[in-house]
Amino acid sequence: MKRTKYTIANWKMNGLNNSIKLVKSIENHIKKTKHSKSKIIICPPFTLLSNFTKIEKKISFGGQDCHYLNNGAFTGSISASMLKSIGCKYVIIGHSERRQYQNELSKELKLKIKSALASNLKVIYCIGEKFSEIKRRNKVLASQINSLPTNFKFKSIIIAYEPVWAIGTGKVPSLNQINNIHSKIRLLLAKKIGHNNSNKISILYGGSVNAQNASEILNLSQVDGVLVGGASLKVPDFSKIIDSYK
Ligand code: PEP
Numbered sequence: 001m002k003r004t005k006y007t008i009a010n011w012k013m014n015g016l017n018n019s020i021k022l023v024k025s026i027e028n029h030i031k032k033t034k035h036s037k038s039k040i041i042i043c044p045p046f047t048l049l050s051n052f053t054k055i056e057k058k059i060s061f062g063g064q065d066c067h068y069l070n071n072g073a074f075t076g077s078i079s080a081s082m083l084k085s086i087g088c089k090y091v092i093i094g095h096s097e098r099r100q101y102q103n104e105l106s107k108e109l110k111l112k113i114k115s116a117l118a119s120n121l122k123v124i125y126c127i128g129e130k131f132s133e134i135k136r137r138n139k140v141l142a143s144q145i146n147s148l149p150t151n152f153k154f155k156s157i158i159i160a161y162e163p164v165w166a167i168g169t170g171k172v173p174s175l176n177q178i179n180n181i182h183s184k185i186r187l188l189l190a191k192k193i194g195h196n197n198s199n200k201i202s203i204l205y206g207g208s209v210n211a212q213n214a215s216e217i218l219n220l221s222q223v224d225g226v227l228v229g230g231a232s233l234k235v236p237d238f239s240k241i242i243d244s245y246k
Contacts, residue, residue: 001199005038005218006158006225007242008124008204009232010064010092015044023052023059025235029242030058037245038225041090042232043124046078053087062090062124065098068111070119080112080119091116092124094144096164106147117152124158124227126206127185131165138184145188154193154200160227161185166207168230175216178205182222211240218244 015022023042030040043062044052053061067077083091093112098104109125116123127144129137141161148157161181166172173181182203189198205217206227217223231237 003200003202003224004155005245006124006202006204006227007038007040008062008090008158008160008206008225008227009040009042009238010095010206010227010229011042011044011233012064012097012229013045014233015048017048017051019044019048020051020055022233022235023056026238026242027056027058029235029239033243035242038242040242041124043090043092049083049088050086060089062088062092062121064092064095066091066093066112066116066121068108068115070115080116080121084119084121088121090122090124090158092126092160094126094147096126096128096130096162096167100164106143110147110149113147113157114149117149117156122156122158124160124204126160126162126227128162128164128166128207134165137181138188141181141185142188145185145192148189148192150193154197158202158204158225159185159189160204160206162206162227168208170208172208172213172217175220178217179220179222182220186222209241211237214241215244219246 041060041062043064063083066080070079070081094109113123129140133140186198202224204225204227205223209226209228210231
């Protein structure tokens with residue numbers, strides 16, 4: 001089945017007001033190369049989102065997190081409906097840095113996913129094992145996938161497989177491993193939502209993707225795109241990643 005491909009930038013806590021130049025350069029690159037092989041999404045810090053969504057046409061934008069309620073006494077939090085109201089189409093949920101530093105657990109992630117879907121945002125749901133969990137990877141991934149609801153528009157969920165030990169470390173699983181793990185993730189999805197529905201979900205790889213390794217990762221049969229951290233902050237590198245689809 002032909003699935004939508006995605007090239008997603010996770011800026012994390014990087015970027016200031018002048019980062020609009022970076023977005024414009026990427027936008028120009030997409031226009032110049034007439035890129036149509038993947039959807040390009042940038043997830044910058046919250047403070048930049050409303051500026052970006054007003055201007056750009058070819059790029060879509062997403063938040064890096066959302067609260068599970070629409071509003072209330074939750075100082076420092078942003079809701080899915082707030083993201084939607086400023087023109088976001090996507091939100092990252094369950095990034096390992098939030099699981100680790102904000103202690104986000106599956107019960108809360110489940111609610112966040114429901115809230116994002118209710119606000120008509122597409123969810124980029126991050127899953128992946130820590131280094132110490134490699135031997136029981138399948139169990140870890142199965143329990144993370146269990147946080148997904150069973151009844152949703154299946155094209156509204158994008159899975160990003162990001163082994164925690166590969167994020168920002170320069171270490172990447174072998175190509176064979178990536179392909180096999182993605183197949184296993186699809187089997188886990190099939191168990192939960194059925195074979196046909198599982199085939200509609202794009203599964204991206206994330207973790208130390210860069211301008212050099214993107215092309216071989218993107219050409220794997222089970223990879224439907226990439227989620228890119230560090231390399232997404234450099235225009236030439238991110239542009240090269242965008243150009244790496246066959
Ligand atoms: C990420 O933070 O989602 C990520 C994949 O980071 P990096 O590309 O820097 O490893």
